[in-house]
Amino acid sequence: MEAQKYVWDGAIPLQIHLHESQVTTLPPPPPALILAPRIGYLPLLASLLKPYFSSTLPPGVDTIWFDYNGLPLKWYIPTGVLFDLLCAEPERPWNLTVHFRGYPGTVLIPCEGEDSVKWSYINSLKEAAYIMNGNCKNVMNMSQSDQLELWHSVMNGNLETYQRVSSKLKLATVEDEHTSLCSSKSQQGFGETDLAGQVKTGRVPVRLYVWSVSEDFDDLEDMPKVDSWEKISYINRPVEIHKEDKCFTLHDALKILVPEFFSNDLMNVKSAGVDFEDALRIPSEDVSSDKVVEDHVQNAYEHREACSISSSAEIKLIRIQGIEPKLEIPFSWVVNNLMNPDYFLHICVCVKVPQQNST
C-alpha cells in the first residue's frame, strides 16, 4: 500500500493571488505560497489565507472562493483532481486567484466553511458505501466522534488514523487481481465473503471528468485553458468489475464508462502523441501484463451502438492522482491505491473532439 501513502502525502504548490478588486492597500500584498494537499479541498485553506490577506480586504462579509484563469473552481472537487483536470501541462506553482467577496452563487454551490466541506465529503463517502456495500448504513450510523476523527484525518492527511477509523465502516474491498489468479468466470456482485471474512465488492465508485478540446494542438503546453465548466463532462457512474480469465484493466473500466473513445480500439490512444510508456511514476509490483489489450474490443456494451460514435474523438491524456497510468494496469490496483479518501476513484481525461459543424 505504499502508493496510497504517496497519494496522501501528495501536495500541489500554490501561488495564490488576491483578486485585484479586493486589494485596498498599496502596495498590493504579495501572493501567498501554500502547499495544498491533493486530497484536500480549497476552502480549507481559508484558515491560512484569511489572516494573510485580512489587512487589505475591504469591509464586508467574507465568503472565500477561488478561480483559475477566470474559471471559478468547484470547491467540492478535491484540489489534486482540479489540478489534474485543469492543468494538462502541470504548472508549478499553480497560480490561483482567491476572492473573499462576490461569490458566484449561480455557478458554485454555496460554501459555509468547513462544515459544508465536511458534509460534502461525508455524503460522498455515503454514496461510495452504497455502491460498494449496497447500502450506506455504516456511514450513516457512524458515531459522532468517529465521524469527526475520520474527517480530521482527511483534513490533516493522517493516513494511519484514517485507516483505523475507516476500517470500522466495514466497506467492501476490491480484490487485488494482480495478486490472485482470476479463475472464476462469474461476475462478482457485492456481499461475497472470502475465507478471511473480508467482504469483497465488484462495484467501484468512479467520478470521471472529461475535458473536451476541439482546437488542434501538438504539445500539452499548447493546450487551450478551460474557460468554462461546460467543456467538462462529468460522469458519475459505478464500474462493475467483470471477472474473466484475464485481469480487468483500467482500459476495460474506461471502455465501460466512455465506450465512444474506444470504438477504433486502443490505437486512438497510441496515436495521440502521449507517451504512456514512461508515464507511470509510482512503481507497482507486477503490472507487466503481456496480454494484448486490443483483443477484446468486441465486448458488447450496454446500450451504445458503434454507429453513433464520433470516429475521430481521441484521448489525449488520462490522469489519476497526478499520474498518467498505463491502460493495461489492473483496475483493482488503480482503485486500491489511487482512490481518494471518499472511496471514489477520480479520473481526469482530456479528449480531442472534432470541430462541431452544427450546433
Add this chain to the structure above:
Amino acid sequence: MMDLLHWDGTLSAKDFRIGAVAFAQKWESLNFAFPPWVWVPCPKHPWLASPELLQEEGYLSMEKICISRLNEEDIDQTTQIDTDEEEASCSGNKDVIDDATLVQRNHHELHYYDFHIVYSNTFRVPVLYLRAYCSDGQPLQLDEIEKELPTCSSKELSKSKWTFITQEEHPHLKRPWYKLHPCGTGEWMKLLFLNDTAQPKFEVVLELYLLSWFSVVGQVVGLRIPFKMLNDR
C-alpha cells in the same frame, strides 16, 4: 422478467426512462391543476457525433409551479396586489410570470418552483431536484424555502441540515440546485410494492414506480397527488 421477491427496489437507467414516460403520460391524462411533466433529453457529450443517443439519458421536468402557503389574510392582500396590477397593466399580456414581475417585492410575494426528477446511477433510483425563485427571478435560499415546506419537512430539515435537503450540482445542468437525499429510496420503494397483495408483474411495477415514489416524495415539498391518480390503475 424479474422476480419481485428478490427485487431490491431500484431501477436501471432504462427502466427509469420507461417509468418516467409512463408517469408523465398518466399525469397528463388526469389533467389536474399542475402542468405536465416533460422528458428532457440530456445535452449530449461533445464527443458524440450522432443524435441517436439523445433519448437514452434525460430527466423529467415540471417548472414554474406556484406553491403558496399563505393564510387567508395574505391571500386577500395578494389578490389585491394582483388586481391592482391588472388595472395598471394595459398590455393584455396573459403571461402570469411577466405580469408578476411588476409586483413590488414583499413578504407576500408568490414563489415559483421548478422540479426535476433525475436518475441517480449510484442509488439506482429517481432523485428530486428543485429550485425556487421569486417572480423577478431572484432565487430563494434554503431558509426561505424551509418556511414554505410542510411542518414535518421543515422539522426534519432543521434536525438533519446536511443529510435531508442540500444544495448540490444538478447532474445535467451543472448548476446549484436543491436535492432531496435519496439514500433510503430503494428500500422504502421495495416495501411499498411488497405490501401489494396483488403481486403485480415487474412491468406493472415499472408503470407505477414513479407515481408511488412521487406520492411520497412530493409530500415532502408539499405536492400531493390526487387520490384518484393512485387508485386508478
